[in-house]
Amino acid sequence: MTAAPPDLPGFQGSLFGQGDEPRPGPLDGLRRTPLARGAWVDHLPGWFQGADALFGELVGRVPWRAEERRMYDDVVAVPRLLAHYREGETLPHPALAEAREVLGAHYADELAEGFATAGLCLYRDGRDSVAWHGDRTGRSSTRDTLVAILSLGDPRDLVLRPRGGGPVALRLPLGHGDLVVMGGSCQRTWDHAVPKTSRAVGPRISVQFRPRGVR
Template identity: 40%
Template sequence: MQQASLFSSLSAGEAQILPLPDGDFRHFQHFLSNQEADAYYQQLLASLAWRQDDIKMYGKQVKIPRLQAWYGDEDALYQYSGLNLSPLPWTEALYELKVRCEKACKTQFNSVLANCYRDGRDSMAWHSDDEAELGERPVIASVSLGQVRNFDLKHRTSGQRHRLPLEHGSLLVMGGNSQTHWLHSVAKTTKAMAPRINLTFRLITPSLRG
């Protein structure tokens, strides 16, 4: 008979390694059960301290097209648009998910950036998570909940593209040189879209900032 512990450690499923050069992208489509994903989705949507921040673009204050919230260890200071932001303390749900991601990735995280895409007009522009305080080859664990949205990848020099729909309860781990060679984005769409939550767990080392 199979032991319960063995079953639960296998239930997250094997990672699918994306067939892309110059990076390390691992996709666990069923990281959370549907029931777990539903519960986290409802709870996080209702309880996180969602805010819509401004960024400065061409000297103008512009609202970013999504809601965000930043949680983590007290010393995981984060610099964003020239502001020094202290994370809010972990909620129980975010801490549970952090521990599960740490097990899946065999590494540690001290913070999470939560994004809420309210509908198809919300998006994230092309970028890499390559801030100095993340270190040279950061591992970033990205959990998706709610509406499936397309996650697009673009190679910086070859222009190679890859589109991955990120499903409710999935985990995408970006490691190795992924942030050096690849940009990623979540495009706007005119299709009707329910809210989507994305959590990116990170390890911030403030002393690495120049």
């Protein structure tokens, strides 16, 4: 179901509408954190220039959808708004297409085919979240892959733990143009989440670039 333009109380249009022209920055500051079982995470704070301006454009330009999912005997609302761009579809801003190309070129040795699709999530406030999961639908269930995430808007924590449970092993506050790339066996052997928070936080958009056949 397509949602009406989102009402975001924490969204300051005058702030997010200003800044540099949106475009990806250099990737030479990426820092890799090795994880167990052949997984790793790359992180680069502030990678995307003009990130706040891009956030403001995407809020109104993307056809956000509100979805429901069955959980046991109930049907519950997914606690975030969603959009998905399949391979070959035009992305909602040319800067995102440029970012996908830059990332594909940088990771060509580890992902020869490049990134094909883009999924977007809009976290409206601290009540929106995504539960523990891995992107294990498709060939990522049996093979190593890469998932790159560009974060726009107010920071929210991305947390990781080994698949099957246990304490949080890595916590990254992501927002305002930060980049994180999960690679190696990360989707098969680790889980990640964006937990709810009682802190006063503004809205955030997560842009996930994935290869063909990975969800």
